[in-house]
Amino acid sequence: MIAGVFAMFEVDIAFRHIRSRRRQTMFSVMAVALAVAIIIISMSMMSGFMKTIIDVTVENQPHITVSPKEGEDYIYLYHGFEDYVLGQEGVVAVSSYYEGEAALQYRHNVEGAMLLGVNPEDEDRLMNVTGDMVAGDFNSLTGSGSRIILGSKLARNLDVDIGDTVTAKFPGSDPTDFKITGIFQTGTPVDETLAYANLRRVQDFYGQSDIITGMDIRLSDIYEAENHAEVIDRETGYDATSWMELNSEILNLIATQEQFVYIFYVMIFAISGFGIANTLIMIVMEKVAEIGILLAMGTSRRSILFIFLLEAGILGLAGVIIGSVLGYISDIVLLSYSIPVPPDIYFGMDHLPLLIVPKNFIIAGLFAMAINMIAGLFPARRASKMDPVEAIHSV
Amino acid sequence: MSDEKIIQIRNLTKIYENGVEIRAIDNVDMDIETGEFLAIVGPSGSGKSTLLHQIALLDTPTSGTILLKGEDTTKMSDKQRSRMRNEELGFIFQYHHLLPDFNALENVMIPLLIKGIRRSEAKKVALQLLEEVGLIDRADHRTNQLSGGQNQRVAIARALVNRPSIVIGDEPTGNLDTKNSDSIYELLRHLNREHKQTFILVTHDLSMAAKTDRIITLVDGKIAEDSRNVSPT
Numbered sequence: 001m002i003a004g005v006f007a008m009f010e011v012d013i014a015f016r017h018i019r020s021r022r023r024q025t026m027f028s029v030m031a032v033a034l035a036v037a038i039i040i041i042s043m044s045m046m047s048g049f050m051k052t053i054i055d056v057t058v059e060n061q062p063h064i065t066v067s068p069k070e071g072e073d074y075i076y077l078y079h080g081f082e083d084y085v086l087g088q089e090g091v092v093a094v095s096s097y098y099e100g101e102a103a104l105q106y107r108h109n110v111e112g113a114m115l116l117g118v119n120p121e122d123e124d125r126l127m128n129v130t131g132d133m134v135a136g137d138f139n140s141l142t143g144s145g146s147r148i149i150l151g152s153k154l155a156r157n158l159d160v161d162i163g164d165t166v167t168a169k170f171p172g173s174d175p176t177d178f179k180i181t182g183i184f185q186t187g188t189p190v191d192e193t194l195a196y197a198n199l200r201r202v203q204d205f206y207g208q209s210d211i212i213t214g215m216d217i218r219l220s221d222i223y224e225a226e227n228h229a230e231v232i233d234r235e236t237g238y239d240a241t242s243w244m245e246l247n248s249e250i251l252n253l254i255a256t257q258e259q260f261v262y263i264f265y266v267m268i269f270a271i272s273g274f275g276i277a278n279t280l281i282m283i284v285m286e287k288v289a290e291i292g293i294l295l296a297m298g299t300s301r302r303s304i305l306f307i308f309l310l311e312a313g314i315l316g317l318a319g320v321i322i323g324s325v326l327g328y329i330s331d332i333v334l335l336s337y338s339i340p341v342p343p344d345i346y347f348g349m350d351h352l353p354l355l356i357v358p359k360n361f362i363i364a365g366l367f368a369m370a371i372n373m374i375a376g377l378f379p380a381r382r383a384s385k386m387d388p389v390e391a392i393h394s395v
Numbered sequence: 396m397s398d399e400k401i402i403q404i405r406n407l408t409k410i411y412e413n414g415v416e417i418r419a420i421d422n423v424d425m426d427i428e429t430g431e432f433l434a435i436v437g438p439s440g441s442g443k444s445t446l447l448h449q450i451a452l453l454d455t456p457t458s459g460t461i462l463l464k465g466e467d468t469t470k471m472s473d474k475q476r477s478r479m480r481n482e483e484l485g486f487i488f489q490y491h492h493l494l495p496d497f498n499a500l501e502n503v504m505i506p507l508l509i510k511g512i513r514r515s516e517a518k519k520v521a522l523q524l525l526e527e528v529g530l531i532d533r534a535d536h537r538t539n540q541l542s543g544g545q546n547q548r549v550a551i552a553r554a555l556v557n558r559p560s561i562v563i564g565d566e567p568t569g570n571l572d573t574k575n576s577d578s579i580y581e582l583l584r585h586l587n588r589e590h591k592q593t594f595i596l597v598t599h600d601l602s603m604a605a606k607t608d609r610i611i612t613l614v615d616g617k618i619a620e621d622s623r624n625v626s627p628t
């Protein structure tokens with residue numbers, strides 16, 4: 001079948017036309033190749049950027065956060081609820097917590113803090129706090145007595161270190177001493193406010209029984225978060241929020257930016273499409289008599305249309321292939337140089353994020369082909385509508 | 396005996412309209428029989444070329460019908476007309492109009508390839524045609540490497556390669572000297588006798604017209620005279 005297509009005289013004629021204008025076809029192919037390469041590089045940056053943002057977000061946040069039912073401040077019988085969530089497919093870890101505000105005091109230094117009471121093992125499985133520890137041991141919270149683990153900036157602001165004791169104060173609660181057994185650092189703003197303690201101690205501090213203010217969930221597939229959250233919402237009435245919902249603002253911003261960038265892609269491709277159209281118009285003008293002869297010898301108008309669309313396709317495909325290779329090589333080179341960027345503009349990234357995704361090559365290629373075929377349509381239609389007698393006698 | 400009438404033209408009119416109305420063909424009726432070797436003569440601008448273009452399906456008439464082998468061509472789709480042009484009609488122009496990027500053999504192969512014949516088979520048939528027009532040794536020459544007469548022979552081979560039932564020539568020897576003209580005429584006459592093809596030739600050369608079976612004279616788009624030659628050579 002393929003061999004049959006290549007044996008067709010239309011293919012032969014198309015290739016002869018392209019060869020007859022070697023220099024010009026080369027330029028238009030290079031224009032397409034350049035457009036494809038630029039767009040592939042740009043898409044790789046977008047993909048890398050997107051992935052880095054999602055990675056950073058997901059790494060430092062639970063995939064789903066469950067809050068109390070509407071109008072309530074606490075989740076009361078949470079042990080059964082924990083079992084229910086853990087029983088769901090795709091749930092990797094669950095951590096129940098009691099979160100409250102407190103003032104931490106060390107000598108004359110006082111800092112406001114977010115006091116988070118957790119079961120250390122659960123929380124560690126969920127957020128991998130152990131990986132963020134810069135001093136001490138996260139699991140020390142299981143030990144006896146009131147112990148606390150502080151964010152690195154919070155510790156610095158209080159001017160404390162491991163072994164010191166801070167006093168937690170909250171209106172209506174008895175001031176309680178906590179011994180510092182660890183310091184963590186995530187590189188995010190929570191380092192300045194968050195303090196971990198044992199769930200039981202925090203409940204005691206606030207004078208509460210065994211209740212929680214929320215529950216965090218980690219999944220094996222982060223993109224299932226929305227579905228899971230919806231199921232929990234529907235089946236239990238608790239308010240489950242996925243990380244996507246939590247970060248909808250930044251995700252929407254990226255999506256909007258992507259749409260905007262696509263407009264530029266269309267414009268870049270349109271320019272390269274003009275190159276193809278121009279080349280084909282030249283060929284059609286030069287081959288008017290030949291088209292007339294082919295029509296006179298029984299070539300159908302449809303075949304003439306096919307010949308010139310084929311030429312647009314051949315030029316486009318050559319451009320796409322060369323452009324893909326060019327884009328791929330450029331990606332590799334850019335990756336190996338690890339271009340530095342200012343972190344305050346790039347969400348804390350210190351080098352240009354780049355991700356080579358096959359999908360981007362396919363999208364850029366199909367996009368380029370579509371625009372080239374549209375560009376080829378005008379000259380091809382013009383050729384197919386020629387009056388054979390006029391065309392033959394045009395020379 | 397309508398089976399033998401390969402071409403039947405009824406009330407054929409072709410009007411050109413750009414500013415002024417020109418009746419290039421004016422209500423013509425004409426029957427041509429299978430195997431006829433026919434000349435169309437007439438003064439310049441009398442509509443000879445226009446008539447040939449209508450018969451060869453290179454143009455569409457303003458009104459009237461043309462039946463080729465009993466089929467009404469004015470009711471055909473582009474695809475059917477294309478097929479007819481490819482398989483039943485061969486057109487020889489005054490100028491050879493060979494494709495300059497193709498050599499003689501490739502030029503002759505084109506109608507076969509359009510028909511969908513395999514390249515190897517097409518090559519065989521095309522070589523045979525080049526043999527018939529006496530140019531087998533010039534198969535790989537391009538138009539700029541051949542003389543006017545040789546190019547015209549290649550063009551004839553191309554027009555005849557699909558063994559069309561109707562061969563149409565618009566002053567096929569108009570650009571050639573007497574010697575070349577005569578030998579081309581002999582060639583066409585020979586092919587006509589050999590393959591029973593119908594030939595319609597427009598010519599200004601009255602000595603050539605005198606050697607045909609029948610002469611139709613056009614004047615102002617109308618048939619002024621239609622005479623049978625009793626003793627053609």
Ligand SMILES: Nc1ncnc2c1ncn2[C@@H]1O[C@H](COP(=O)(O)OP(=O)(O)OP(=O)(O)O)[C@@H](O)[C@H]1O
Nearest residue numbers: 411412413417419438439440441442443444445446
């Ligand atoms: N495309 C056209 N547009 C307008 N008028 C045309 C066109 N083609 C031919 N004509 C006119 O139609 C008439 C017949 O032209 P045609 O070419 O058929 O004459 P002819 O008999 O072949 O002449 P010649 O012997 O000079 O070739 C002429 O008056 C010519 O000017």
Ligand SMILES: [Mg+2]
Nearest residue numbers: 443444445565
């Ligand atoms: Mg003429």
